[in-house]
Structures are given as structure tokens and as C-alpha cells.
């Protein structure tokens with residue numbers, strides 16, 4: 186399975202790095218061909234949030250900068266199965282929702298939408314502007330899977346790592362990828 190993971194400059198860059206780590210973990214060896222795109226802002230946020238994006242890049246099969254619009258994945262003829270933008274800034278979400286594709290992340294997402302493939306967006310901001318809500322509505326109407334990193338308490342998280350795993354697990358759920366990152370609700374009986 187060929188997956189593009191894009192990390193943009195919203196808070197929660199660790200979510201992208203954890204997803205990359207999971208997809209390229211020993212238990213998933215050889216299952217996923219991972220194409221990783223990082224935006225310029227993502228690198229800045231990674232410094233603030235002390236996330237090692239170089240390590241994520243070392244796990245990926247192919248790495249791109251946001252301005253590499255001449256790369257293979259910029260073309261819709263390059264076969265990609267799904268794409269996840271995690272975390273997704275309101276800026277990147279606005280660009281995709283409105284067809285403004287001036288970097289490799291928004292261009293690759295546009296290709297995914299054109300071809301009716303799976304696009305998962307993990308929008309991170311709070312509170313939300315009306316524009317962000319409208320852009321989410323537009324994306325949803327194009328079939329985009331919107332998985333905001335919203336907290337839940339029922340699984341009794343104890344550490345930030347537990348919370349990160351929960352959010353990443355929710356993304357894996359919509360991709361239909363098996364995982365043990367959080368304990369799924371099994372009913373209240």
C-alpha cells in the first residue's frame with residue numbers, strides 16, 4: 186500500500202511522527218510504501234514542540250519538501266492509495282478545500298481527490314473560525330475523512346503518549362489498518 190503522510194505547521198507534529206513510526210515499525214515491515222512531505226512551518230513547530238522530524242524522515246521510503254512540485258507524486262498518474270495530512274493546519278485545509286494548490290502537499294491532496302482515493306485530514310485548531318468550519322464542510326462533501334484530534338476520556342489515558350496513540354489509532358481506524366494503539370470500546374456490560 187502506497188501512502189502519503191504530510192505533516193504541516195499545526196500544533197501536534199508528534200501525531201505525524203507517531204503515525205510514520207507506526208507504519209514503518211517492525212510489525213508492519215514491508216506493508217507500506219511511505220512518502221513523507223513536511224511543510225516549512227511543520228519544521229518550525231517541530232522545533233518548538235521538540236519533535237525529531239529527521240528521525241521521521243529516516244523511516245520514510247521517500248521524503249519531500251513542500252516546494253518539490255516537480256516530484257513524482259505531484260502527478261496524478263503516480264499511483265497512490267491514500268494520503269493523511271496530520272496535523273493539518275487551517276491554512277492547508279483552506280487551500281485544499283478551495284483548490285489552491287501551490288505546494289506539494291496541496292497538489293498531492295488535489296490528485297487524491299481527483300481520483301476518488303482516500304484522503305484523511307487531521308485538522309488542529311481551537312477555537313474554530315467560520316472559514317475553517319466551512320472548509321471542513323467542503324472537504325467532507327468531497328468524501329474527505331476528517332479526524333480532528335479530539336480528546337476522549339473513556340479509555341483512561343495516563344500519559345501524553347496514551348493520548349497521542351489514541352489520536353493516531355483513530356486515523357488508522359479510518360484507514361482500516363489494524364493496531365493496538367488504544368483499547369477500543371467493547372460495550373459497557
Ligand SMILES: Cc1cc2nc3c(=O)[nH]c(=O)nc-3n(C[C@H](O)[C@H](O)[C@H](O)COP(=O)(O)O)c2cc1C
Pocket residue numbers: 192193194195196224225226227230233273274275276277309310311
Ligand atoms: C507555535 C505555533 C503553533 C501553531 N499552531 C497552529 C495550529 O494548531 N493550527 C493551525 O491551523 N495553525 C497553527 N499555527 C499557524 C501555522 O503554522 C501557519 O498558518 C502556517 O502558515 C501553516 O503552514 P502550512 O500549512 O504550510 O504548514 C501555529 C503557528 C505557531 C508558530
